[in-house]
Amino acid sequence: MARPTFRSIYQRLSLRTRITVSFVLLMAGAMGFIALVELVDYDQVRASAISNEQEQQVSKLQATLRRGQMPALPQGSYLYREDDVPLVLRQYGRGYHGGAAPNEWHLRVFDAQGKRYYLLQEGDYFAYLDMWINMFAALVILTCVLCAFWIGRLTSAHVIAPITRLSEAVENTAKPFPYQQARDEIGVLARAFARHSDELERFLHREQCFAGDASHELRTPLAIIAGAAETLLHQLPAGSHLLPSADRILRTTQEMERQLACLLLLSRSPASLALGPVPLRDMIEEGMARCQPWLSGKPVMLGLDAPDEVIVVSHAELVRSVVWNLLRNACQYTDQGEVRVTLREGEMAIADTGPGLPSSIDPVQFGRFLPSARQDGEGLGLSIVQRVVEHLGWQMTVQTSHQGCRFLLRMNATPPHG
Incomplete structure (x- = not known):
């Protein structure tokens, strides 16, 4: 049997004992030197x-x-x-x-x-x-x-x-984490980390399964609703008073399908996202066209200040979700004035002259936004925006007042790994 060395004995000690031994040895050396100096x-x-x-x-x-000289x-x-x-x-x-x-x-x-x-x-x-x-x-x-x-x-x-x-x-x-077999404080900490990591993985797996199952289960009824609404739009007479309702059902259903697709993407790891060149100007113009129903009958000007084209390397569907949710909120809750999108290399700003964010929304610590009576549905949209921004590794800052809101997005090249 090998003779135990000082190093092996030292490693078996608890962390508290190691620190105590280290201080004792250091103090013993200092006292020895002082005693030597005293001599x-x-x-x-x-x-x-x-x-x-x-x-x-x-x-x-x-x-x-001796030479006869006086020095x-x-x-x-x-x-x-x-x-x-x-x-x-x-x-x-x-x-x-x-x-x-x-x-x-x-x-x-x-x-x-x-x-x-x-x-x-x-x-x-x-x-x-x-x-x-x-x-x-x-x-x-x-x-x-x-x-x-x-x-x-x-x-x-x-x-x-x-x-x-x-x-x-x-x-x-x-994995596996080191020192899980140790009997000192490090071993206790390593085992606690391992248990916590396993719990997080199980929770993430359950969330991913739920998001995937919910998305797949809801897609079928939503597709049926969308098909029925589209059929109504084509079969109703041109002057029917039901046409606006059928059109609204179709648009809302399509929006729910997009949100489900976005949630399904958010349940995946950022490293697994398929990245590619995303033309932002075309995407913004598409979103502005879709926002026209919310501007109908309101004195609101919708403008775009952007170069001919700006390309960002990202995931197209997630970027589309960010642009659409911010544009929709700005157009939906601005009753007069202007909604302007400013696009620069690496930055995008969406500003409006609406009433500003409600008190239930914290513009600094974004979390699960709480909807209010006036902003019914806005909380979920902004919450999804914040999750997508974090998923892509971007940064978002908000300036809000009673004169309006301004969302500024700083777009990084690639999402974080996780």
Whole structure:
């Protein structure tokens, strides 16, 4: 049986225990370093550096004195012979002697050519040593900070590695999710994600089945109604008062068929949509022609501001649903003024001079719009528009007031994958 390693034992620990162990090890390392620093006395280090520096200077002075020359000393350094040394310095024997701040001084007594010499140096002479020692201390502190940063990054990487891997798997829907067999908090989270993902898939499957079944089941009666209405239109006399009713039944039935087809497309994944070039100007002009019954008898001008043609790569039926629902609402609820469609490359705007959106519709957080008495049926149409826009990966913003509405669509090239 293989001997367990520290890594294998570490991976068996819970996430809470791993974080605790990491902090304990980091604190132990910090305390060890602090204890090591406490063993080193700053004054001892400085005195040792000064003593070594003076030993090197004494060696050079002895060599110069053996040649019978009196050396030149820098400012702050004084060399006395035994016959001219100040009385206060005669009491010191060979070796190093010094005085602390504020009147810091350093004395080195040595012999050369059978005579005793006294090298006296002021504290300012060794100021550069303080600078080097401080720089060394700063370097040590910086090194410790960098080491702590590196250790922290390394430790955190090991601690959050399972979370990162699990989040990537959830984001990319890579199944089965990792760590489902783990007994720590990551395992609990992975199993919860797996259960939730399975529930969502089952719910989506049920929704898709319902949308497909409902669409197929409703198509037959709608086709019968549409056929009967079309027969009535052809068989009724030209002046019959039933002609407007039969025409309205036919148009409403056709609209319901289009809405069912749109809902069936919305039940599919965006990645499965068949994309192609969609001529927007032709589609808008078609929708404007279909909207004429809602403008009959009203002082409303319907205008289009667009280039000769604008092509967008998308799904034709879904784009047609967006254009038709927005145009129909604008024409249906505008009693006077203007409904204008503005088309540019990558953008389409539909503006009207109607009463604006009702209070039951939130123009920012689009959801399932609630119909009111005046806007009967508008909620469902705008709700479908919002779902289609999200399905295609477009963006829609709305400006609404009592003077009218303006829907702005920013059309991306391809729908999101999902």
